[in-house]
Amino acid sequence: MNVIEIENLTKIFRTPLLFKKVSHVALDNVTLHLEQGSIHTILGPNGAGKTTLLLIMAGIIAPTSGKLKVNGRTGLCTFTGRGFWNYMGGIENLRYCSALFNIVGRPAKKRIDRLVDLLEMRSYISRKVSTYSAGMKQKLSIAQSLLHDPDILLLDEPIAHLDPIASKNFHWLLKERVSQELKKTIILSTHQLEEAQELSDRLYFLFGGRLLWQKEAEVFRSKQENLLQEYLNVVG
């Protein structure tokens, strides 16, 4: 079963500049079918349209044309420090976010406690978010996105700010806890090839807003094909 079906999706941003509008095609006729329960990774260099695609899947921005069908609830982690009240504690942020999803009182407390333990955030969850490290913020962002028990988790550049150990832990967290234990479909965007190859079930390559190819990650893990070479063939 497909959790997300995208047909001929195009997104054009129009920015006003004096008396005219400058257009920028962020996504150009993208068609994608994403299967349930897998880890899907969207690859591409900066400006390829990865974040735009995730924001459209999350329902934060609307496509200019094309069809989008999302079968299930989505949760989004942007990892850019967005989506938090920095002056509040982590726990208050989670409480606020769950209230937006109409989860309050005892059910909210239960769910927040479970996520805090699952993501091992207990020692700092009461501190103000402005004092958090990048890694702590990433975990908080994941906890926020799991509060309403979404079927699909969208992650934008999840290990961009993590050191190698934190990054390895994060891989384990995503694969073992979120994907296998919580049975979520994960869609992540990155330009880090090694991470993509290790973590994913299926890879998608975006360049200049176009989807150039999609392949099983196993092809690259078993060294039948070289991901770096594929990347350089297009970008280099």
Added chain:
Amino acid sequence: MFKKFWILFSAFAYEDTRHPFEFLIRYFYLFISVLIYRFFFDVVLSQKNIQLDDFSMPYPVFLISGVAAMHLIYLAIKVVDGALLSLRSSGVIDWVLISHSSFWELFAAKALWYFFLGLTEFSAIIVSSRLVLGVSLRPFLSPMLFLALLVLFLIYMAIGALVSCLILVFRRGYSLFTFVNQLSILFGGVFFPVKSFPGPLKMVAQIMPITHGLKLIRYLIAVPNTGDTIGQIVLLGIATIFSLLLGFVFFKYSLAYAIKNDLLINEN
């Protein structure tokens, strides 16, 4: 429902009160401004009585009631835009969109917080004027006065929502908030009675809600425990409902337009 509203309200309240020192400065500033008015009275007007339509009041009371209401309407104008601004700058707007949470609930939470904040500022000015100018507190304690302040707050909240529509759709017009606020202060009879204005300015004053709101507030202060203001409050209430409906309809379409055209989030 109540728990959710309380959490949304607390987040906005916490945003303004996170630095208690800054919060104290807010009231200290109000005290200082009343002190400055004191010098103004001593030099120019002393305790002279101001004759309004069918009642009179000492100038300090006239001025203080106007200044206190002015602070309340400034907050009212900023309710919708202030809520949007804090959601957009923090990126929490993403969660509002993903959760399909109602923007109206958020605006209501912000409105309740700002009304409460406005009332505390109103009270701070009145208490300061008691300390500095010797103005009596008793007339300000009327429940009818509270009702009049609420009505004035809601009308200006609706005006703020209409200004926010322009900002949301065209991404221009932030100075309109200042313009509306300054216009109300200058021509709404905050510092001087409207009847002392030249003819054309009197007409400008008559179309502004603050003129009628202030007239009612001052009447309630000058003639406390009166029952003959119900009619005026009802009339202002009708104007409030009309303004709120207008603000609601315009803002609803502006919001839909902004979401469709990616104007709501900071991207692009």
